[in-house]
Amino acid sequence: SKKIFQLLKSPVPATPKDTLRSIMPRCDTNQAILAEPEEEALHTVFYFPGCGSERLFSDIGKASLYLLLKNRTRVILPPPFLCCGYPARVNASTEQKGRITLRDTIIFSQIRDMFNDLKFDACIISCGTCRESLEELETGAIFDCKIIDISRFIMNINGTVNSSKKYLYHAPCHDSLNGEGFDILTKEAGLTVEQIPHCCSEAGTMAISRPDISNAMLERKKEAIRSVTGTREAMTTMLTNCPSCIQGLGRNSDLKVNPVHISTELAELTNKEQWKKELKELMKNCEIITF
Secondary structure, three states: HHHHHHHHHHOOOOOOOOHHHOOOOOOOOOOOEEEOOOOOOEEEEEOOOOHHHHHOOOHHHHHHHHHHHHHHHHEEEEOOOOOOOOHHHHOOHHHHHHHHHHHHHHHHHHHHOOOOOOOOOEEEEEOHHHHHHHHHHOHHHHHOOOOEEHHHHEEEEEOOOOOOEEEEEEOOOOOOOOHHHHHHHHHOOOEEEEEOOOOOOOOOOOHHOHHHHHHHHHHHHHHHHHHHOOOOOOOOOEOOOOOOHHHHHHHHHHHEEEEEEHHHHHHHHHHHHHHHHHHHHHOOOEEEOOO
């Protein structure tokens, strides 16, 4: 059919073979994970990775966890594979959305009660739609702290970034950095970045439900990229802060553009190719907490 043809016209990029949970001890639906940094913790956060950073593009979740632990941050993670409910919401699955909302609210409240002796500095997210759902759930009120994007939190702690690379930047439609991503990368991190306009074309589940519209948006994005990259032969890193956009931008592989989540790039700049190996060592100092 025409719909299947449109889906095959711009195939999605490859994803990691494992999930974020592959580096953690197994835990049940009534258990949280407490990860402590090697040095004494200076900060405490609750990190909600969401489906995109935990299942689909797990390097985002791993990089976020690595950056937090490297910056002396105690991390509490919820039980495995919790969805924020946003996909159900936008697809009008009202009953399913209600069940997810109730479940997440109960779990978050139970985790907060379990760690009532700790002061939380932030609720960390690495996805814009997760941020919107957690705001709707009033997660910030539950943990008595702000909901903050991982890159924003790390830059607040340590704004030093050392890279001579030239980057592109794509601002997501559902932006966990509230439109400040470009300024954070250029003015605070001091990176050389050029911003590329327009939607990546993924638009969450719209790429599946309306591939005809999605492909038209993809062509518009391609033209915007071509206007900047021209005839470059080398692969160019395009930073973004949304797992769904990683998938949408990954459909532009023919333009020699490599989409990378900001957290993943910060992890690689911290310890190049060794950060994943170091993370496995850091995760040995974690504990399962039953609530």
